[in-house]
Amino acid sequence: MNTVIDAHDVSKVYNKETIPVYAVNNVHMHIERGEFTALVGPSGSGKTTLLNLIGGLDKPDSGSVFINSLDITKLSSNKLIDFRLKNIGFVFQSFNLIPVLTARENVEFIMLLQRIKKKERDARVKQLFKQIGMDDKMNARPAQLSGGQQQRAAVARALASKPQFVLADEPTANLDSKAASNLLDMMIALNNEEHITFLFSTHDQRVIDRARRVITLVDGRVVADTAAVSISHK
Numbered sequence: 749m750n751t752v753i754d755a756h757d758v759s760k761v762y763n764k765e766t767i768p769v770y771a772v773n774n775v776h777m778h779i780e781r782g783e784f785t786a787l788v789g790p791s792g793s794g795k796t797t798l799l800n801l802i803g804g805l806d807k808p809d810s811g812s813v814f815i816n817s818l819d820i821t822k823l824s825s826n827k828l829i830d831f832r833l834k835n836i837g838f839v840f841q842s843f844n845l846i847p848v849l850t851a852r853e854n855v856e857f858i859m860l861l862q863r864i865k866k867k868e869r870d871a872r873v874k875q876l877f878k879q880i881g882m883d884d885k886m887n888a889r890p891a892q893l894s895g896g897q898q899q900r901a902a903v904a905r906a907l908a909s910k911p912q913f914v915l916a917d918e919p920t921a922n923l924d925s926k927a928a929s930n931l932l933d934m935m936i937a938l939n940n941e942e943h944i945t946f947l948f949s950t951h952d953q954r955v956i957d958r959a960r961r962v963i964t965l966v967d968g969r970v971v972a973d974t975a976a977v978s979i980s981h982k
């Protein structure tokens with residue numbers, strides 16, 4: 749086993765001064781390299797908050813988040829920014845592509861920040877657009893792409909830095925069912941062929957049905973984890 753994410757007794761409390769909301773409440777979660785995991789639960793159960801804590805976009809009130817054994821909650825802000833850039837790919841429900849840049853420039857942007865040389869950037873961009881099936885759309889701006897194509901480009905952007913894993917917060921929420929299914933096909937292919945680790949939140953039952961592992965949150969707590977079932981069958 750090769751644990752890539754280890755959330756250890758993590759809690760996040762909002763409104764501490766008035767009526768506290770335990771958005772994430774003593775969560776333990778291990779994700780191994782190569783997993784394809786859906787985080788599910790009712791609205792307000794803490795999915796986004798937990799993804800933000802695991803991705804180092806927010807700090808927990810207690811507990812630790814280890815990424816490859818490094819406790820990211822102990823990193824300074826600057827070190828955390830650098831760590832995120834190199835190690836974590838993010839996909840959001842609203843695509844978040846930069847509108848004035850082409851799809852290619854959006855994907856390349858993170859590699860420019862990482863000062864990756866042009867030759868390597870070109871090769872990586874070419875490979876990624878091939879993987880997402882959009883070689884012919886590299887020079888289109890986001891407004892010229894469908895929602896599904898924009899989200900595919902967002903996945904390519906998340907993968908540009910060769911991250912340890914990809915976190916996706918409801919990646920199919922703004923897609924019609926065909927585009928959602930295509931996006932899932934692509935994510936599953938990347939998981940199978942490149943062993944990219946995905947952890948994504950979703951409300952969509954068709955997406956949940958295609959996950960290999962499903963972790964359910966209710967009121968900030970993990971109430972079910974299908975990995976526990978598969979382990980008990982071994």
Ligand SMILES: Nc1ncnc2c1ncn2[C@@H]1O[C@H](COP(=O)(O)OP(=O)(O)OP(=O)(O)O)[C@@H](O)[C@H]1O
Binds near residue numbers: 769771791794795797
């Ligand atoms: N910035 C904030 N300030 C105060 N409360 C917050 C904040 N962010 C989230 N919460 C509260 O924390 C709880 C968990 O919210 P979160 O957005 O993580 O849930 P979610 O499962 O992602 O919901 P959804 O499926 O609707 O996106 C909710 O009760 C929410 O109201």
